[in-house]
Amino acid sequence: MTIDFSATRALFEIPEGVIYLDGNSLGPLPRAVPARVARTIGAEWGEMLITAWNRAGWMDLPERLGARIGRLIGAEPGSVTLGDTLSVKVFQLLSAALDMRCERRVILSDSGNFPSDLYVAQGLTGMLGPGYELRVAPPEEIEDALDDSVAVLMLTEVDYRTGRRHDMRRLTRAAHHHGALALWDLAHSAGAVPVDLAGCNVDFAAGCTYKYLNAGPGAPAFVYVAPRHAGRIRPALSGWLGHAAPFAFEPQYRPAPGVARMRVGTPPVIQLAALEAALELWEGVEMAEIRAASLVLADRFIAAVEAACPALRLVTPRDPAQRGSQVSFAHPEGYAIMQALIARGVIGDFRAPDILRFGITPLYIGAAEIDRAAAILAEVMAGRLWDAPEYRARARVT
Template sequence: MTDFTATKTLFDLPPGVTYLDGNSLGPLPRATEARVARAVREEWGGHLISAWNACGWMEMPRRLGDRIGRLIGAEPGHTVIGDTLSIKVFQALAAALKLNPERRVILSDTGNFPTDLYMAEGLLKLLPEGYELRTVAPEDVAAHITEEVAVTLITEVDYRTGRRHDMARLTELAHARGALTIWDLAHSAGAFPVHMSDCHADFAVGCTYKYLNAGPGAPAFIYVAPRHADRAEPALAGWMGHAAPFAFDLGYRAGEGIERMRVGTPPVLQMAALDSALEIWDTVDLAALRTRALELGDRFIAKVEAQTDLALATPRAPEDRGSQVSFRHPEGYAVMQALIAEGVIGDFRAPDILRFGITPLYIDEADIDHAADTLARILATGTWDRPEFKARKAVT
């Protein structure tokens, strides 16, 4: 059983702040500063370029990939770290289409994160005529997995509402109809148990700066199922994915298995931050995390609904939601800015979503109660209705 009172002490949260935005950017683990400083001073500073060998930098993407693999139910040796989530989406999508060459439809949904759709659109511009990106309402995905579909591109948890797709059911349905699956785990990894192997999913991608707390700009990960590992062709054939990077061949030869999904030089300092953050996860029981997150989420919903007339955007049924709670308000941006000004940090997603991450590693009942009470007071007094709270910032 995980001691969530103890895990809260492992994070460096500013005094007076209630942080309900870990689903956007996780807070700083206390051990990370020293770990990154060691990578700077002792590894980079002390070893210079020999640190690639002496300090294990070259192997870090695979080693860290396996640590994340444990959190997403992946087979060892089939997850690797590197690059950005957008790049990993592109890689997975290109590889999946090549594995299913007789089909031309990518199926996604209107609740998917826009970048995933942008990457699909960009890829299709590079392919011959006849390929199509088809988007449907999230609740209609199952009905649209037809024999035309080459691959489904689905974010398991809707970034706005927190609605959660049934990964096992949709993967089984896709396979029954001859389609492959790509799951974006940006709002899943570190939020609840994920079962890539048990679900027989084909590909997965995700980021590490949200629930995994690796810091802004932290690298993404990609998972490729063992049955595809030596057949998936990396459209982005970077030197780190070459079978022998330091042979400096003029032609590309794909590396073995998941190694071929590496692209460019890995971000060593960010991987050091991720390495530190993952030490916390070594102490966490994911089933207990899920139970705790649902308890706190239910508590927040009940308290907000008891004190306000906000419309709940998140599914009420626990099995249908991820680890966030969202409410709708026509002036959601201003309301959120007023909350932030009082030290309760969530975020806003257009057009009207107030979004709150429920992260038990560092959030408890007192935080939930304070956030709900502060939100109710802001709405009751109308303090959100000020010009300074309506002025849009670059990041919402």
């Protein structure tokens, strides 16, 4: 089935005159979301009150929507659920992995990983005590850093700053060769690039739903556990909805079967309703088509920017196989340049120390937007339009 991208663009609420290249940080509002959320608030919460947990199927949302996300990430049926934040899910998975490899005490990650994942690992190893260690290597040296002391390899598939993409299949195989488990953060992968968790024999994965899946700010994370592990993992953070019988209110924890034991607290129903509406956009969409369109647009943007803006340095890999669905350039005045772009209707974002990021999302971005964004960036650079006090004042969110 060939995707009609002009039709999918019409399904998003993007302000007139705005070119939105920041879906890798926060996806835009799908037009179907407000009505779905309003129904949840009015017809379900308002009219059904607490009976909506049963009558409206609120309690089943994490598994129901997990199954739909599972299709986008190549997961086996029944292996994905939702709830809490990505950092919470990373903590749960890391603790479970260390428990499964209790004779080992090393978490291996790379220096390009998202800081929150590293912070979680630092906190967990510190809590567990002497001997536990987070070991960090440069991204290109991860395979060489693997050895028989590593309990779990924790990587984000697509680097949040540069867009560099790890080879999931190769690195998972390398981890297994050394007896380690493989945990993948899919924050910049789900909805952006084809992912095949089952085919790559991944052990654990987690990701967020507010970027390429467009579920809105604060939307819950998803978590994946390979079926071969689901019956024996013991996450250190156990909650009542991960219990085998939550409403039995037993004083001792008994894990629910399968991935459901990764649930912790009460599902965020209103946010899950937004996600449910957002996921409707993906029905019938093949990730291979999204990927092909993304690469064409990214190459177009890179060529246009490099031709007109020699002061910007490309930091995203040129090889399509080695990058995700974003393009990043570096410049010492990156923050001010991005603010000047935003003031002119081109919304990307900045990541310290000097990275301008541009998300390439074919569902609502086409060649016309790419060309116009590159032209505006060229104007900003040629006229030094970024060199103004109002563009240098740092906001809390960059």
